[in-house]
Amino acid sequence: MHAVQPPPAESRRVRVGDITLHVRIDGGDGPWVVLAHALGADHTLWDATARHLAPRYRVLRYDLRGHGQSDAPIGAYSMIRLADDVAALMDALEVPEAHFAGISVGGMIGQTLALRYPERMLSLTLVDTINRTPLEAHPMWHERIGQVEAHGMAGVADSTLQRWLTAPFRAAHPDEAGRIRQMLLATPVHGYVGTGLAIMAFDLAGAIARIHCPTLVVTGEEDQSAPPAMAREIAGAIPAARLEILPQAAHLSHIEQAARFHAVLDAFLGNAACGAQCAAP
Secondary structure, eight states: OOOOOOOOEEEEEEEETTEEEEEEEEOSSSSEEEEEOOTTOOGGGGHHHHHHHTTTSEEEEEOOTTSTTSOOOSSOOOHHHHHHHHHHHHHHTTOOOEEEEEETHHHHHHHHHHHHOGGGEEEEEEESOOSBOOGGGHHHHHHHHHHHHHHGGGGTHHHHHHHHSOHHHHHHOHHHHHHHHHHHHTSOHHHHHHHHHHHHTOBOTTTGGGOOSOEEEEEETTOSSSOHHHHHHHHHHSTTOEEEEESSOOSOHHHHTHHHHHHHHHHHHHHHHTGGGGGOO
16 A cells, blocks of 8 residues: 655745745645735635645645735725735736636635736635625724724724634634634734735725636635625625525635535636536537
């Protein structure tokens, strides 16, 4: 019996425009899949999904500008800049095209990417995300940013964790909840604030009908931040998008319902990979 070799993995820092991003690549062959994490997290938010995909895909994860081990410049970021970071990262690593999956702000980056660089997108998976930040949400964002500026990430860590994971999941998986809390606490304040300002300015509700790559929209049934009604709106606007609502999950539905999420993602990527041929009888 030969032991099964794990897929190769490497971490590195990549210069992208004005900053350096921390990057992790898992898997040695297959199509590229880029995974983008949520505000206040880092690339390890996708650990389980990367492990799941790496035997069949090359999985590219990165810490967003202002997050994890990537540089955190001071000032407001923009969703366009965050999307351009991904395109520049793909250029630097010679990734011509990729499947892209983003959760929360990662999904906002994905929508922006699909509109700005449609030729680079094999498919788009939008997890627990929104197509715009309404004006009535601005006071809440000002409050969160104020908390972080006054108290550091400890000012929002617990309230964020309560939004991100259901109470039963937090009780049953204290180690995982603790790991995600540490991720939040480790986020640079400048990065949280800069990205929060990008989220406040985000509005692609009138534009996403122009997205034409295969698209999967997933949300947790109990997600208050990106509720099922928003997922339905996004899936209804993007031509031929597929919609999956995962039960007993809040904002991090890919973690709370990992097995179901991976089954849905596998079926979607398998179909998206063959492009137009899938439609052939």
